[in-house]
Amino acid sequence: MQTLASYACVPAQSRGRRFPEAAAPTRSDFQRDRDRIVHSSAFRRLVYKTQVFVNHEGDLFRTRLTHSLEVAQLGRSIARSLGLEEDLVEAICLAHDLGHTPFGHAGQDALNECMKPHGGFEHNLQSLRVVDRLEERYPQFDGLNLTFETREGILKHCSPANARLIEAREPEGVARRFLDGTQPSLEAQLCNLADAIAYNAHDVDDGVRSGLITMGQLCEAVPLFARYHDATLADYPGLMQPHADRRLLYESIRRMLSDQVYDVIDTSRAQLAAAAVRSVADVRGCGRVLIGFSEEMRAGSQQLKQFLFRHLYRHPQVMQTMDLAQQVVSELFAAYMVEPECMKPRFVQRALQADGLSARARVVADFIAGMTDRYAAREHERITGLRLLGNA
Structure with missing residues (x-):
């Protein structure tokens, strides 16, 4: 059984569900949240919603479903090392993209433009609408009736205008932090970072597999990637052969992911100690995000993200x-x-x-x-x- 840190969310101390339910005999509330998400219709649809490449362009490119699974895997690994609540992390990670449109960010931008006269469209807010209203599975209520902590993590961004609308319907609820400047749980903070780590890594993989970017371009423009690429070749010079390029790419990404995970763990431990947080209340009131990269890794990760934006997401074919x-x-x-x-x-x-x-x-x-x-x-x-x- 996992030992939780004092600043982790504890299922027995959850702020509960919007519609009270009796506790399950064999599962915690956060486990039930995860299971409800996995069994939802919206989760199943993620298998045919894409990230960068549209569904018909290839069978092996990432989808929103595979991305969500990769985020959950990274999130759980880091959560275990930091003593955070793994089931809560997994639930948030698996649900964070439920509100995404078809066709990735292009679909979201188009729908937001259509909805500008009517309040706009935010995919994080839409994910909350999915779990709060749009899923139709239970006779007692709309949505999945998830715990406050899971819903808070799903709503990772929210405009002030929408935060005020949510606050009016749910006083002191999941949108309050966007109005008073408090922080979400460490589990929610971790899911935000795991999302970014997974996104960069698998877009490198998909981008190279597609032929739209090359490892040579990455090595020239992104020192973070070049470091792991060169270290891999130093250990396995045989991977320089053309037929071994898949192994070289995979090993380079694997090393980059591992170092990023260790960097998050070490940096977050240091920041938690420096902030002297001892409870969830301390985390919420400390005034800053405590789960993050070191400055060096943050800069390298940002550089990789900028490269992908210019050379993959803005590639003429895409x-x-x-x-x-x-x-x-x-x-x-x-x-x-x-x-x-x-x-x-x-x-x-x-x-x-x-x-x-x-x-x-x-x-x-x-x-x-x-x-x-x-x-x-x-x-x-x-x-x-x-x-x-x-x-x-």
């Missing part, structure tokens, strides 16, 4: 596909606003009962955000007669 993906989302939104009857029945009912145009737009956004890449592409083709994205 941009061409993303432009088409944004067209799909925008045209679906316009079509459903005019003819909500084209949506699935439960969304049709909500749209027709909506009080005003903005309320209808939110229903349409909920429907589109829940789509997988291939379902969105098929729906767009059905409505417009245009096939924009491969053989979706």
Whole structure:
């Protein structure tokens, strides 16, 4: 059994669920949260929602589901070393992308543009809507009725305007920290960093596999990657052979990930000691994030992120596909606003009962955000007669 640090969240001391439930006989509240997330419809749909490459572009590229699993693995490993609550970390990691649209950030940007007159669209807020309202599994309540601590971790970013709206519905709830400047739990802080670590590593892998970036480019522009690439070759010179490039890439990424994990553990331990935190309340009130990289690793990680932004996310081939993906989302939104009857029945009912145009737009956004890449592409083709994205 794991021994928790004094500043870890303890299931028995959870702030509870919005709708009270009796405790389970064999599972903690955070274990139940994790299990509810894994069994949700939104979690299953992540397998056909992509990160950078659209679903039809290849079978081995990461999806939101594989990304979430990798984030959870990193999160649990670090949590165990720091004495944090592993089940809570895993629950947050597995749920953090439930609100993402099809087609990655391109889909999110397109949907946000469509929703600007109606309050905008934030994928973190949408993830909270999924677990609070949109999942339909239980007769007693909408959503999954997760604990406060899991919901707080899911809502890792939130605009002040949306924070005020949530606070009005849920006083002193999950959005309060965005208004008073307090910090979330260490488990939530850890999930934020595990997300970034996983994102950079697997986008290097997918980017090189796709042929859009090369290890040579990475070594020239990103000292962080070059360090592990060169160390790998020093230990295994045979990997210089062309047929061994997959092993060289994997080992370089593996070493980079391991060092980043150890860096987070060592740096966070030092920061926790310096801040003299002894409880969850101390963590929330300390005024700064305590889970993080050393300055050197943070700078290297940021440099890698900037390289990926310029050379992968903004690669002409990726941009061409993303432009088409944004067209799909925008045209679906316009079509459903005019003819909500084209949506699935439960969304049709909500749209027709909506009080005003903005309320209808939110229903349409909920429907589109829940789509997988291939379902969105098929729906767009059905409505417009245009096939924009491969053989979706």
